[in-house]
Amino acid sequence: MDLSLKGKVAVVTGGSMGIGRAITEALAAEGVRVAIVARSAGPLEETARAITEKTGVEILAAPADVSDTAQVTAMMDRVAAHFGRIDILVNGAAHPGGLVRSQIEEADPEGLLKDIDIKVVGYMRCAKAAAAHMKAGGYGRIINIGGLTGRGSKQLSGMRNVAICHMTKALSDQLGPHGITVNVIHPGVVETPHIHELYAKEAKLQGLTPAEVEANYAKVTPIRRVLQPNEIADVALFLASPRAAAITGESIAVDGGITRGIFL
Template sequence: MDLNLKGKVAVVTGGSLGIGRAVTEALAAEGVRVAIVARSQGPLEAAAREIEAQTGVEILAVPADVSSTEQVESMMARVAEHFGRIDILVNGAAHPGGLVRTEIEHANPEGLLEDINIKVVGYMRCAKFASAYMKNNGFGRIINIGGLTGRGSKQLSGMRNVAICHLTKTLSDQLGPHGITVNVIHPGVVETPHIHELYAKEAKIQGLTPGEVEANYAKVTPIRRVLQPNEIADTVVFLASERAGAITGESIAIDGGITRGVFL
């Protein structure tokens, strides 16, 4: 299927690791020039070089902290100046799993504020400045990476994912007349470096081995396995394409069926 993505320009925050890196690789494979954004300059530049060598498409490393409005504005301006346009934004910069995963008596309010500042307000900052360039072209795609903790009550940090759904729907209303769609996806249990840290933590709590924790996740997932990062990336690439022009304001789980709720 021709997604008509060749020559477009994307900004991927959190683009050097895990799901963000898989998204960057998948977009580049379609001919999209990508600016990857993260705070750590060394790993960011190394990832850019590796992906560029792998795909033959230009990857620009732009260090920035999405909790800073000034840095986000400067980063978007640099990308637009370098590539001449911005067509796609994939918001993925966040603390994996959130900083507040404990009971209320142990919960750190400052950690929750940091979670929200980076993942909710950070997404808004990026959308604010990227959409200004998208409006000039009459085309844009914003894909927000949420999380399944927003659909349950296990973690206080999950409230950031609920807020992202509201942000997504609101922006889809505001930006739709300009040819810009906005959607949020909720990855399930995905094979990333972070997930192995989670297995280790859960193993200590449950008195199991990390391998047993992973097996238990797979056991309660209808497809009976953990997802791969490229499976998340494939959906992002489709939503970023012209073919997905009628999909906006939606909240889509890519979770192998682990979510048991019925969402209309």
């Protein structure tokens, strides 16, 4: 399928590893030039070089802290000046799993504020800065990486993902007339460096081995396995394309069926 993405420009926050890196590689393979964003310049530049060498498409390292409005605005302006446009924004910069512990006795209000500042307000900062450039081109795709904790009550950190869904719907109303769509992807259990930290924590709490925790996640997933980052990237790729022009304001789970709720 021709996704008509060649020549477009994307910004991917949290693009140096995990799902963000997989999305960057998928976009680059379609001929999309990408600016990847994270706080640490070293790993960012290393990732940019590696993907540029692999795909032959320019990947720009654009260090910025998404909790700083001035840095976000300057970063978007720099990317637009460098590439001449911004067509796609993938918001993925966040603390994996969140900073808020599940039990109220252990919950840190300051951690909650930091989580929301980075993942919710950070997404909004990036969307606001990118939308100005997208409006100028009459085309835009904003893809927010959420999380399944927003669809259940097990994790207090899920409230940040609920907020992202609300913001996504509100922005889809505002930006739709300008040719800009806004959607959320909720990844399931995905094979990333972070997931092994989660296995270790869960193993300690449950008196199991990390391998047993992973096996239990697979057991309750209808496709009976953990997902790969490229499977999230494939959905992001479609949502970023002109083919997805009629999809906006939606929350899409890519989770192997692990979600048990029914969402109409």
